[in-house]
Amino acid sequence: MPRTAKQFEEIRSERREAILSAALHVFSEEGYHHASISKVSKEAGVSKGLMYNYFQSKEELLELLIGSLLDEETKVVHELMEEKFTADTFIRLVQMGTNILRKNPKKWKLYLNMSSHPSVIPIIQKKFTPERQLFAENLLAFFTAQGYQDPAIQMQYFSITMTGFKFQYIMDPDNFPVFEMETKIIQQFIKEDYVSNRNNKSL
Amino acid sequence: MPRTAKQFEEIRSERREAILSAALHVFSEEGYHHASISKVSKEAGVSKGLMYNYFQSKEELLELLIGSLLDEETKVVHELMEEKFTADTFIRLVQMGTNILRKNPKKWKLYLNMSSHPSVIPIIQKKFTPERQLFAENLLAFFTAQGYQDPAIQMQYFSITMTGFKFQYIMDPDNFPVFEMETKIIQQFIKEDYVSNRNNKSL
Amino acid sequence: MPRTAKQFEEIRSERREAILSAALHVFSEEGYHHASISKVSKEAGVSKGLMYNYFQSKEELLELLIGSLLDEETKVVHELMEEKFTADTFIRLVQMGTNILRKNPKKWKLYLNMSSHPSVIPIIQKKFTPERQLFAENLLAFFTAQGYQDPAIQMQYFSITMTGFKFQYIMDPDNFPVFEMETKIIQQFIKEDYVSNRNNKSL
Amino acid sequence: MPRTAKQFEEIRSERREAILSAALHVFSEEGYHHASISKVSKEAGVSKGLMYNYFQSKEELLELLIGSLLDEETKVVHELMEEKFTADTFIRLVQMGTNILRKNPKKWKLYLNMSSHPSVIPIIQKKFTPERQLFAENLLAFFTAQGYQDPAIQMQYFSITMTGFKFQYIMDPDNFPVFEMETKIIQQFIKEDYVSNRNNKSL
DNA sequence: TATGAATGAGTTTTCATTCAT
DNA sequence: TATGAATGAAAACTCATTCAT
Numbered sequence: 001m002p003r004t005a006k007q008f009e010e011i012r013s014e015r016r017e018a019i020l021s022a023a024l025h026v027f028s029e030e031g032y033h034h035a036s037i038s039k040v041s042k043e044a045g046v047s048k049g050l051m052y053n054y055f056q057s058k059e060e061l062l063e064l065l066i067g068s069l070l071d072e073e074t075k076v077v078h079e080l081m082e083e084k085f086t087a088d089t090f091i092r093l094v095q096m097g098t099n100i101l102r103k104n105p106k107k108w109k110l111y112l113n114m115s116s117h118p119s120v121i122p123i124i125q126k127k128f129t130p131e132r133q134l135f136a137e138n139l140l141a142f143f144t145a146q147g148y149q150d151p152a153i154q155m156q157y158f159s160i161t162m163t164g165f166k167f168q169y170i171m172d173p174d175n176f177p178v179f180e181m182e183t184k185i186i187q188q189f190i191k192e193d194y195v196s197n198r199n200n201k202s203l
Numbered sequence: 204m205p206r207t208a209k210q211f212e213e214i215r216s217e218r219r220e221a222i223l224s225a226a227l228h229v230f231s232e233e234g235y236h237h238a239s240i241s242k243v244s245k246e247a248g249v250s251k252g253l254m255y256n257y258f259q260s261k262e263e264l265l266e267l268l269i270g271s272l273l274d275e276e277t278k279v280v281h282e283l284m285e286e287k288f289t290a291d292t293f294i295r296l297v298q299m300g301t302n303i304l305r306k307n308p309k310k311w312k313l314y315l316n317m318s319s320h321p322s323v324i325p326i327i328q329k330k331f332t333p334e335r336q337l338f339a340e341n342l343l344a345f346f347t348a349q350g351y352q353d354p355a356i357q358m359q360y361f362s363i364t365m366t367g368f369k370f371q372y373i374m375d376p377d378n379f380p381v382f383e384m385e386t387k388i389i390q391q392f393i394k395e396d397y398v399s400n401r402n403n404k405s406l
Numbered sequence: 407m408p409r410t411a412k413q414f415e416e417i418r419s420e421r422r423e424a425i426l427s428a429a430l431h432v433f434s435e436e437g438y439h440h441a442s443i444s445k446v447s448k449e450a451g452v453s454k455g456l457m458y459n460y461f462q463s464k465e466e467l468l469e470l471l472i473g474s475l476l477d478e479e480t481k482v483v484h485e486l487m488e489e490k491f492t493a494d495t496f497i498r499l500v501q502m503g504t505n506i507l508r509k510n511p512k513k514w515k516l517y518l519n520m521s522s523h524p525s526v527i528p529i530i531q532k533k534f535t536p537e538r539q540l541f542a543e544n545l546l547a548f549f550t551a552q553g554y555q556d557p558a559i560q561m562q563y564f565s566i567t568m569t570g571f572k573f574q575y576i577m578d579p580d581n582f583p584v585f586e587m588e589t590k591i592i593q594q595f596i597k598e599d600y601v602s603n604r605n606n607k608s609l
Numbered sequence: 610m611p612r613t614a615k616q617f618e619e620i621r622s623e624r625r626e627a628i629l630s631a632a633l634h635v636f637s638e639e640g641y642h643h644a645s646i647s648k649v650s651k652e653a654g655v656s657k658g659l660m661y662n663y664f665q666s667k668e669e670l671l672e673l674l675i676g677s678l679l680d681e682e683t684k685v686v687h688e689l690m691e692e693k694f695t696a697d698t699f700i701r702l703v704q705m706g707t708n709i710l711r712k713n714p715k716k717w718k719l720y721l722n723m724s725s726h727p728s729v730i731p732i733i734q735k736k737f738t739p740e741r742q743l744f745a746e747n748l749l750a751f752f753t754a755q756g757y758q759d760p761a762i763q764m765q766y767f768s769i770t771m772t773g774f775k776f777q778y779i780m781d782p783d784n785f786p787v788f789e790m791e792t793k794i795i796q797q798f799i800k801e802d803y804v805s806n807r808n809n810k811s812l
Numbered sequence: 813t814a815t816g817a818a819t820g821a822g823t824t825t826t827c828a829t830t831c832a833t
Numbered sequence: 834t835a836t837g838a839a840t841g842a843a844a845a846c847t848c849a850t851t852c853a854t
Contacts (some may be wrong), residue, residue, distance in 0.1 A: 002815035003854055011817070031320065033236030037845060047819050052846060060281070113316065116374060117234070156371075156380060157387045164367025168359075171319065177359060184360045211834095240828060250836045252830080261828065414813095437726070438643030443849060453815045455851080519722065522780065523640065562786060563776075563793045570773025574765075577725060583765060590766045594797070594846065611836035612833055620838065646824060656840050661825065 016054055019044045020068075023061040028106035032062055059119050062110075064135055066120050069107045070127035072100055076133045085138040087121045091137075091186050094162075098182050101166055102173075146190075158189055219257055222247045223271075226264040231309035235265055235317055249391045262322050265313075269323050272310045273330035275303055280338045292391050294340075297365075297392075301385050305368055305376075312373045349393075363393055422460055425450045426474075429467040434512035436521055440466055467524050468516075472526050475513045476533035478506055483541045491544040493596050499545075500568075500595075502586050506574055515576045552596075560595075567591055610801050625663055627679075628653045632670040637715035641671055641723055671719075675729050678716045679736035681709055686744045694747040696799050702748075703798075705770075707791045710775055711782075718779045755799075767798055 003011075022044035026035045041048045055061050076096045080089055096129055101108050114120050134157075143151035143158075165185065169176045225247035226371065229238045240261055240263075244251045258264055277301045283292055304311055317323050339358075346354035374381045408416065428450035432441045443464055447454045461467055482502045486495055507514055520526050542561075549557035549564075575582045612620075631653035635644045642767055650657045685705045690760055710717050722752050723729050745764075752760035752767075776793065778785045 001813085001854065003817090005815095007854085008395030008816065015817085032236070033235075037841080038843090048845090049820065049847080050818055053817070060846065100853095109319070112370075113319070115361075116316070150383075153380065153383050153387060157384060157391075160293075160367030160371050160384065161364055162367065163370050164365065167366050168363050168368055170330075178354065180356050181360060181363065184356055188360075239826085244837095251828090253835055254835065255829070256834070430782075437639070438641070441845085453848090455816065456814055458850070459813070467817095492764055497657060518776075519725070520719070522722070556789075559786065559789050559793055566773030566777050567770055568771030568773065569776050570771065573721075573772050574769050579723065582761065586759075586762050587766060587769065590762060594766075604659075610833065611840090614836095617837065624838080644824080647822090657824090658826080658841065659839055661827095662838070667824070691824085748849085 012054070015044075015046065015050070019051060020061065020064060023107050024065050024110065027062065028109045029141070032110065032117070039183055055071055061124050062114060062117070063119055065107060066111055066114065066123050067127060069100075069104065069111050070124065072104070072130060074129060076100065076125065081131065081135055081138075085142050086106060087142075087190050090139075090142060090190060094108060094182060094186050094189075097162060098165070098169075098178060101169055105170060105173050112167055112170055154189075161185055161188070173200055209404075215257075218247075218249065218253075222249060222257055223264065223267060224255060227268050227309050227313065230255060230265065230268070231312045233311065265317060265320070266322055266326050268310060269314055269317065269326050270330060272303075272307065272314050273327065275307070277330065277335060279303065280335055282343070284334065284338055288345050290345075293345060293393060294389055295386060297389050300365060301368070302383060304372055307382075308373060308376050311369055315370055315373055342394075345388065364388055364391070418460075421450075421452065421456075425457060425460055426467065426470060430471050430512050432515065433468065433471070434515045438516065438523075468523070469522060469525055469529050471513060471530050472520065473516055475506075475510065475517050476530065478510070480533065480535060480538060482506065483538055487537065487541055487544075491548050493548075495546075496548060496596060497592050500588060500592050502590060503568060504571070504575075504584060507575055508584065511576060511579050514572055516577055519575055523595060564595055568596070621663070624653075624655065624659070628655060628660060628663055628672060629670065630713050631655075633674050633715050633719065634673070636671065637718040637722075641719065641726070671723060671726070672728060672732050674716060675720055675723065677737060678713065678720050679733065680710075681713070683736065683738060683741060685709065686741055690740065690744055690747075694751050696751075699748075699799060700795050701747055701750060703795050703800060706771060707774070707778075707787060710778055711787060714779055714782050717775055721776055763798075770794055770797070 011154065019040070023035075023040045026040045026043055028034070030039070037051055041051050044051075046130070055064075056121075071194055076091070076093075079095055080096070083089060117126055139158075140151050140155055143154045146154075148154040169178060213378060222243070226238075226243045229243045229246055232238070233242075240254060244254050244263070247254075258267075279296075283296055283299070286292060318327065342361075343354050343358055346357045349357075351357040367390070368384055372381060372384075419583065425446070429441075429446045431448055432446045435441070436445075443457060444454055446467070447457050461470075464518040483498075484501070486499055536600060545564075546557050546561055549560045549591075552560075568591070571587055575584060629651070632644075632649045635649045637651050638644070646660055647657055649670070651658050653660075664673070685702075689705070692698060724733065748767075749760050749764055751777070752763045753761075757763040771794070774790055777791075778787060794798055
């Protein structure tokens with residue numbers, strides 16, 4: 001008697017996740033190019049051939065992993081969009097950014113290493129949804145409201161700060177002072193004493 | 204007439220440079236892993252075999268390129284060390300940082316892409332010389348003198364800013380507002396009107 | 407209510423046909439080697455595993471398809487054997503040959519492509535039944551009666567003509583002038599005005 | 610001391626031929642798809658890797674082999690074009706056709722097996738040069754001059770005859786009566802006693 | 813009987829490195 | 834010193850076939 005459709009679905013779903021998870025681990029550990037499908041399959045406890053039953057290619061694995069990171073970000077943006085953009089929203093933006101980072105350092109490592117890879121660029125572009133665009137405009141409006149003469153510059157400056165934050169965290173997660181930097185960033189970009197006892201919040 | 208030893212030495216030296224330069228070009232264009240020695244040798248106008256007369260391996264090329272970037276930085280540090288560390292020194296630090304970046308975007312691209320590569324990490328560690336260590340202490344002292352409560356945090360914060368700056372510049376050199384960001388950074392970390400007509404200086 | 411044995415038998419028989427038909431389609435479309443069992447099973451609306459309940463291997467599918475083509479031919483031979491071999495028989499031989507071809511171009515394509523395949527050769531030999539042998543002798547006698555000095559040569563010559571006919575038809579069925587060539591062949595090998603308004607017959 | 614450019618050229622040329630020859634042998638023996646590069650390289654006495662120093666891909670080998678067959682044919686056509694097209698030209702056309710066939714049965718086997726392969730079709734089209742087109746027109750004119758009512762049909766009929774000839778020869782070179790068939794064809798299409806003691810010529 | 817997940821041997825291809833000259 | 838032909842190990846990927854359910 002064959003398995004039911006649902007059973008098959010479950011098996012597929014579990015295996016998919018197992019493979020993606022193994023791929024993430026191996027890719028981030030050894031770098032995408034140096035990592036071999038063979039190693040990923042071993043890590044996933046699966047035959048090499050089966051990988052291709054679930055995914056088209058090594059590249060597709062990369063694209064899905066990067067895509068899922070961007071989707072997580074989009075979800076955060078979505079949440080933040082539900083309220084009026086205040087200083088508090090900004091704070092939560094930073095906090096949620098670092099939270100995502102801490103929750104999935106491997107994915108970020110992969111992302112930062114591969115973000116200029118030809119097959120990743122289109123993913124990034126595709127995932128820059130209208131919603132994210134709108135959020136960016138809100139952020140710009142926020143900086144404008146904060147009284148910056150050149151809010152676009154301010155926004156880019158914020159962007160490089162966050163990028164550097166992520167890059168350095170990823171390079172040495174154990175020694176990087178996440179909370180201190182998070183607090184520092186918030187102080188820098190809000191310039192008020194907004195920021196009290198927030199270390200617990202950010203967990 | 205046989206060439207003198209000196210002439211030989213010159214030829215060797217030129218060849219070395221040609222190969223390294225070709226390697227840098229190809230590595231940064233195609234990514235280290237995807238780049239082939241064959242292409243590098245063609246680009247350098249040298250046979251594949253001869254490459255191995257000059258360098259041990261592909262990896263060595265990478266290590267030398269990264270090393271030379273760090274050496275350039277060290278040289279800058281060395282220059283800056285010759286004076287007392289003032290706000291002006293800090294400004295020049297930032298400016299020289301961006302200058303190096305703009306002068307050698309390929310090397311930086313390679314550096315940022317490969318900085319977590321197993322054979323690069325030891326290079327970075329080795330190049331963190333006592334002199335750089337001393338400079339770091341001076342910088343820390345500078346931030347202390349500027350009145351920051353936690354100068355170490357401030358220094359790390361400065362570091363992530365510079366990292367993000369470099370990362371984003373490398374990602375899209377043509378559209379990145381180098382000067383505006385440079386000015387912004389200086390303003391942020393000095394908070395004075397120190398910064399006048401410096402666009403020309405920074406060229 | 408359980409199905410009767412006969413119903414089971416019917417289902418099995420239908421499935422067999424469906425699979426063979428799908429195999430023919432896919433094999434002729436993509437070429438035997440490039441065609442995948444997976445695609446055949448999908449096309450047949452049957453699971454991959456079940457295919458192996460009906461057939462031993464991919465090769466067996468090929469062999470059965472080729473075999474069935476030869477069987478069809480044998481059937482035609484059988485029909486033609488029921489009468490005395492006259493010029494009219496010869497004409498019908500040619501016509502039925504082209505009819506089979508037009509009725510089953512895919513099978514012929516497969517046949518012509520695979521006729522030198524190691525597993526197909528024995529099939530062809532096995533299907534060269536005594537009956538066909540006898541028919542060949544009758545054909546030879548016919549050519550002899552037609553007054554050819556060397557009827558064996560004439561027969562081989564007829565054979566290459568039919569082969570070329572099939573090959574070129576298969577290569578480009580839409581543009582090949584089937585009827586004109588059929589008429590031409592008949593004229594060539596009968597040399598009489600035997601051949602009147604036969605286009606309708608051959609449909 | 611390195612080899613001279615000429616020496617390298619010689620090595621390359623020899624190896625190229627060796628590989629092409631091995632490929633032809635293995636492809637025609639086992640069929641293009643079933644043949645493996647590994648086997649071709651073994652047959653050529655060369656490492657697998659070296660194959661790719663000389664050729665881009667397995668497909669390129671196929672294309673070159675097919676192309677060279679068509680080039681040989683074109684050369685024959687070129688020779689025949691240098692004279693006025695007479696019955697004698699036609700005879701030599703047939704003879705040279707069979708000569709090419711007998712000289713290179715493996716190539717023809719490959720050609721007939723692969724002529725519908727996606728990567729071969731464009732080769733065939735590309736090699737159908739204006740010169741060949743012109744020759745075809747001459748042949749048509751020849752048939753017209755011979756008094757055929759429908760010379761186009763006659764030409765196509767000639768074409769299928771030659772195709773069938775080649776196909777059957779290739780299927781069983783040892784038992785196929787080449788000369789008899791060649792003579793037969795010439796007789797069929799010339800219908801004169803043109804054709805005397807020509808077996809020696811055709812060698 | 814029926815499913816499709818799973819396997820593994822086989823394929824083509826790449827490329828850093830070596831080596832004969 | 835200099836060349837590029839040659840190697841071989843490893844890579845990504847395919848697919849007929851098996852097997853647990």
